[in-house]
Amino acid sequence: MSFFQKISLLLIVALTLCAFNAIGQRYASRNGTVKLSYNAPHGKMETINRQVNVGLNVETGEFRLTMVMLSFRFHSAYNQEKFNEYFIQNAHFANSTFRGKIEDLHKVDFSKKGEYEVRVTGDLTLRQTTNKISAKGKFIVGDDTFSGKSVFLVNLMDFNFNIPPTMEKLIEVTFDVDLKKL
Amino acid sequence: MKTFLKTILTLFAILLIAGLSFYFFVYNKPHVDYLKSEIEVEIQATELFSEYVSNPLAAAKKYNGKVILVSGSVNLIEQSDELVIAVMVFDDGFFGPEGVRFSLLEKQEEKIKIDKPISLKGFCTGYTGSDVILEHVSVFE
Numbered sequence: 001m002s003f004f005q006k007i008s009l010l011l012i013v014a015l016t017l018c019a020f021n022a023i024g025q026r027y028a029s030r031n032g033t034v035k036l037s038y039n040a041p042h043g044k045m046e047t048i049n050r051q052v053n054v055g056l057n058v059e060t061g062e063f064r065l066t067m068v069m070l071s072f073r074f075h076s077a078y079n080q081e082k083f084n085e086y087f088i089q090n091a092h093f094a095n096s097t098f099r100g101k102i103e104d105l106h107k108v109d110f111s112k113k114g115e116y117e118v119r120v121t122g123d124l125t126l127r128q129t130t131n132k133i134s135a136k137g138k139f140i141v142g143d144d145t146f147s148g149k150s151v152f153l154v155n156l157m158d159f160n161f162n163i164p165p166t167m168e169k170l171i172e173v174t175f176d177v178d179l180k181k182l
Numbered sequence: 183m184k185t186f187l188k189t190i191l192t193l194f195a196i197l198l199i200a201g202l203s204f205y206f207f208v209y210n211k212p213h214v215d216y217l218k219s220e221i222e223v224e225i226q227a228t229e230l231f232s233e234y235v236s237n238p239l240a241a242a243k244k245y246n247g248k249v250i251l252v253s254g255s256v257n258l259i260e261q262s263d264e265l266v267i268a269v270m271v272f273d274d275g276f277f278g279p280e281g282v283r284f285s286l287l288e289k290q291e292e293k294i295k296i297d298k299p300i301s302l303k304g305f306c307t308g309y310t311g312s313d314v315i316l317e318h319v320s321v322f323e
Contacts, residue, residue: 028277030313031262050265051285051317053277053310064276068315070246070307077213088247092239094308182278 025181027146028055032177034067039168045079047072054177056146061105063120065098065175093127100133108139115140120150126159137175150175216305216318217287219249227254227270227282234309235273245306251322252282253301256294266291268302268319280312284319293321 032052038045052067069087074080087094100122102108108116121134137150153170156163163169223245230252234241257271258279266286273280284302294300304319 026276030260030267030277030283031265050262051267051283051307051310051315053312055277066310066312068308068310070305071315071317077211080213084247091242091246094242094246095310097311 025058026055027058027179028053028182029177029179032065032175034065035174035176036072036171037174038171041164041166045074047074047079047083049073052177054148054179056102056148056179058105058110058146061102063098063100063102063122067096068094069096070094090127095125097123097125098133099123099125102137102139108141110141110146113141113143124154126154127161129159131158144181146179148175148177148179214305214318216249216303217320219303219305221251221303221322222248223250225250225252227252228272231270231272231282231314234314238309238311242308246308248306249303250306250316251301251303252284252316253299254282255297255299256284256302257281257297259291259294259296268294275312277312282314282316285315285317286319290320293323 030053031050032054033048033050034052035046035048049067049069049072051071052065055064056062070084072083074083100120103119103121105118107118116139118137118139119134120137121132123130124133133152133154135150135152137148140147140149151172151174154173155170157169230241230245230250233244252270254270256268258269260267260269268284268286268291269279269281270284271279271281284304301322302316302319303322304316307315307317309315
């Protein structure tokens with residue numbers, strides 16, 4: 001094998017390895033947080049789930065989120081009990097998912113620390129009802145980690161919730177996650 | 183006029199007492215103490231995980247919202263900002279290692295030895311599609 005052939009072979013091997021490394025680079029977290037805030041007749045209510053699964057493929061922009069509803073925690077034991085009762089009795093509504101894509105992933109330079117504004121679009125499934133949502137978010141690139149943050153509104157009527165007329169239909173969803181390379 | 187005023191004041195007092203009673207005894211009652219909760223189901227971690235994987239809805243109806251005692255070996259302990267999670271790993275998926283995840287109550291991690299048999303008690307919240315989640319977990323001694 002000539003010197004030129006050896007160099008070509010090495011280059012091919014190196015490029016193949018790089019390609020394999022790039023394909024499907026996944027970042028994930030099991031401890032994402034989703035906070036729901038809404039106005040109830042007796043004041044502003046908040047509940048938080050700190051065990052949200054989040055996965056991101058930085059090559060394709062594919063973004064997934066799954067959570068179990070019973071992991072939401074309330075300050076008030078009474079609200080906790082009522083919420084748990086509902087999702088225990090309705091086991092088929094136990095999970096919520098989001099499957100989507102970061103639309104403008106090209107804006108994010110994963111090799112450069114900084115904050116990047118992005119838009120995430122996809123299907124949010126809640127109570128077995130799926131709706132398209134699109135939300136602005138912020139991507140923070142750090143050392144070996146990416147953080148994602150977003151605040152958006154969800155209309156409970158879109159997910160067939162039976163809400164008393166005195167309760168606010170819109171809930172504010174605050175999403176926060178620190179992703180690590182798998 | 184005096185009788186009318188008296189009736190209004192009595193009604194107001196009753197409503198006030200009812201409201202305060204609701205606030206203190208119902209709305210503001212203490213959270214469940216999962217350290218003292220009674221165990222409703224005892225199961226091996228492998229069995230629990232495989233039941234959720236093979237039929238998530240049937241397993242959800244059986245275990246979601248129950249205080250269960252799970253036996254197995256903890257393979258890793260993760261610490262995030264607010265939670266300490268012990269994990270019994272059984273598979274690998276999109277989000278990384280998959281298995282049963284136990285969100286521990288305070289100071290419980292000190293009692294756990296990695297890869298040694300242990301029984302953990304907690305409130306089962308369900309299956310995310312990759313992990314079975316238990317919250318308010320303590321080491322059963």
